[in-house]
Amino acid sequence: MVRTTSLSFAYQNSKNHTFYFPRIDLTSKENALIIGPSGIGKTTLLHLMAGLLIPKKGNVYIGNTLIHQLTRSQLNDFRGKHIGLIFQRAYFIKSLTVQENLSMREKLSRKTIDLHRRKQLIEQLELTEIKNKKVHEISEGQRQRLSIALGVVHKPKVILADEPTSNLDDANCERVISLLKKEAQICKSNLVIITHDQRVKSHFKKHITL
Numbered sequence: 001m002v003r004t005t006s007l008s009f010a011y012q013n014s015k016n017h018t019f020y021f022p023r024i025d026l027t028s029k030e031n032a033l034i035i036g037p038s039g040i041g042k043t044t045l046l047h048l049m050a051g052l053l054i055p056k057k058g059n060v061y062i063g064n065t066l067i068h069q070l071t072r073s074q075l076n077d078f079r080g081k082h083i084g085l086i087f088q089r090a091y092f093i094k095s096l097t098v099q100e101n102l103s104m105r106e107k108l109s110r111k112t113i114d115l116h117r118r119k120q121l122i123e124q125l126e127l128t129e130i131k132n133k134k135v136h137e138i139s140e141g142q143r144q145r146l147s148i149a150l151g152v153v154h155k156p157k158v159i160l161a162d163e164p165t166s167n168l169d170d171a172n173c174e175r176v177i178s179l180l181k182k183e184a185q186i187c188k189s190n191l192v193i194i195t196h197d198q199r200v201k202s203h204f205k206k207h208i209t210l
């Protein structure tokens, strides 16, 4: 369950421009797209939902937790355990292998390491053949799939993805969307995607328009 209430935000250096966001209310396992023109505040909203930015007013519930009432260290801990972030440009440790990056992400979540889950994910995302390769040795498409794996390996309550398909051809776009939906189903999590991509829109019933 993900819910936002009267969320507003202003960047410190933004000459008092305040963003006001519509209410979001996602029931258990419900997915949604955040859509709207460039610069309207989609990434800002996603970062608020991830607890990476602090709202001026309002709050974000993930499950029963009001995330902005947590202390900074509780919030970091909560994010590590319960939020899966997938950025357009993923952050990897390039000197480590695919498998080592996943293992590092699991350790950071401080959840019990689930070797079966990691193996299953590597197979599902077709990373088996390159699991022992360093990240700088793999292709762009493989990196995209690894970034999904890193976002979901710890079975988060919510998966937040920022433009996960914008650099992909049609076949890979379809593949990434169906992988994300499948992983959300397996993790029983809410999936929230920011997109400009017309190809993605028909795959989701719920659209949040900014």
Ligand SMILES: Nc1ncnc2c1ncn2[C@@H]1O[C@H](COP(=O)(O)OP(=O)(O)OP(=O)(O)O)[C@@H](O)[C@H]1O
Pocket: 011, 012, 013, 014, 036, 037, 038, 039, 040, 041, 042, 043, 044, 045
């Ligand atoms: N750290 C920051 N400090 C000040 N202003 C910022 C900061 N980050 C973003 N902005 C501004 O806030 C506005 C919204 O940015 P945001 O990235 O949330 O928009 P967006 O809807 O995701 O855009 P796009 O679709 O182009 O990625 C933009 O005008 C941007 O320049």
